[in-house]
Amino acid sequence: MAESLLTIEGLCVRYGGIEAVRSLDMEVATGETVVIVGANGAGKSSVMNAVMGMVPTAEGRMTFDGREVTSMSTADRAKLGIRISPEGRRVFANLTIEENILAGGYTMGAKDREASVAWLFDTFPLLSKRRTARAGTLSGGQQQLVAIARALTARPKLLLLDEPFLGLSPVAIGDTSAAISVVQAQGMAVLISEQMARPALKLASRGYVLRAGALRRSGDVAEIRELALSEDYL
Amino acid sequence: MGEFIQTTIGGLTLGAQYALMALGFSLAFGILRVINFAHGAFYVVGGYLAYWITNEVGLPYVLGVIVAVLGTAAIGYVFELFVIERRIDDHLATIVMTLGASLIGGAAMLSLFGAQAAQFEGGLTGTFRFGGVFVPHARVMIIAVAGLAIAAVYLLLYKTQVGNALRALTDDREMAVAMGMRPKVLFPMAFAIATGLAGLTGALVTPQFSLAPFVGEHVLMISFLAVILGGLGSLPGAVIASVLVGLVEAFVGTYVGGSWAPLILFTGILVLLVARPSGLLGHRTIIDA
Ligand SMILES: Nc1ncnc2c1ncn2[C@@H]1O[C@H](COP(=O)(O)OP(=O)(O)O)[C@@H](O)[C@H]1O
């Protein structure tokens, strides 16, 4: 197995008295695509947000790219090369597509940022055509592409995609899958969470199944698909 | 005709004053989500800094204006970084902090300069004359500088990477942070720009209007109404509404009588807000802004 990029050991996430994630171990290798499958409320977003530092890690340890990040701030993790396309996409609604993508490159120098934006517009002609449109006016599928492109500007080492297919039309699911393939081709590692696991399983090589905050199973996609099918996730 | 032109210029001067104040107030509110009750105090401090440099130190008025802008921006920066930032997400706390700062600012000016209105001399004094129309240089300067300052803020917000970051923070703070933006760096800066605008306003207009420790409250209240009228969170709305408010105030003052201006203005604003609760250009209401 390739070198580990993200290592999570014994992660617990709590909201007041609610235990949303319980002693979870998880690993993502450099350049690898991993899926987290689980029903609504299983704790997928809590894991994603804990990796980004948007919710605190109550217990456990997290290392990224050889550094301990457990209590590191969100902005510092971003600087290290983690980016998220969050649940609900959360594009900057009053910014244009281009401004959203520029915002994603905030930590870069002006030259690198411009080069990155040019590359993204080359790669996603759907966005290029509408670059001056306000992101808030776009369809769900277009917003998902903006959220992914925004997360890519700074060329992260790890991309977190929290339910990227949720609520999308079949065509938009195809566009989003294609966008994720581009990310994989760049050698970036991807962690995707999904209830509706079918499109994500096509992209991933390994997966974890969460149930009520605890790890139910981990393994290669074939095993995950089998379990997910038998337990009605698909 | 002469009276009409003079009233228009007077209204635009008032409008420029309200617009500069409303712009700073809206910036702080939009980006930090802080209702800055001390905004009027920064106006007063700006006025007194300019007065001190010009009338007590004896340097040129231009320097007074520059010191006022830099001074109020610096105070705003420090105040945000060391006071507001500690409780930035607690709206009640920031209200108390800015109200307290407002009282401290007024009281400090009272102690330093006395309760009497300051006799601000040394601002621009000349007058343009066309036929029977008299237009003081100072008014033209106020309108021009306000226009330039508004354009500069626009360029900063829409044409620079920092401005892009500030607008991203306004839209979704948590996501902006997840892109590596640091509120602890950007918020004091945004607040300094906001308070610097208040200081600029005070330095520009108090030689024309009046300068006393608590004159900022009234200006802030009218600017705040203009902000609401323009649609909370909409910067163009705030500027347009401010100019309208200034013109209405001036025209009512000239053609109906000065004492009628506040009554007509506030009634008009109330009626407009009942008809259009989200303001002229607002796309959101006060509650969910
Ligand atoms: N901010 C929050 N405050 C309180 N409880 C939360 C919060 N976010 C999530 N939860 C709870 O934590 C559990 C896991 O939620 P979440 O991580 O969002 O799951 P998923 O993304 O798999 O749907 C759920 O029971 C949810 O109700």
Ligand SMILES: [Mg+2]
């Ligand atoms: Mg979720």
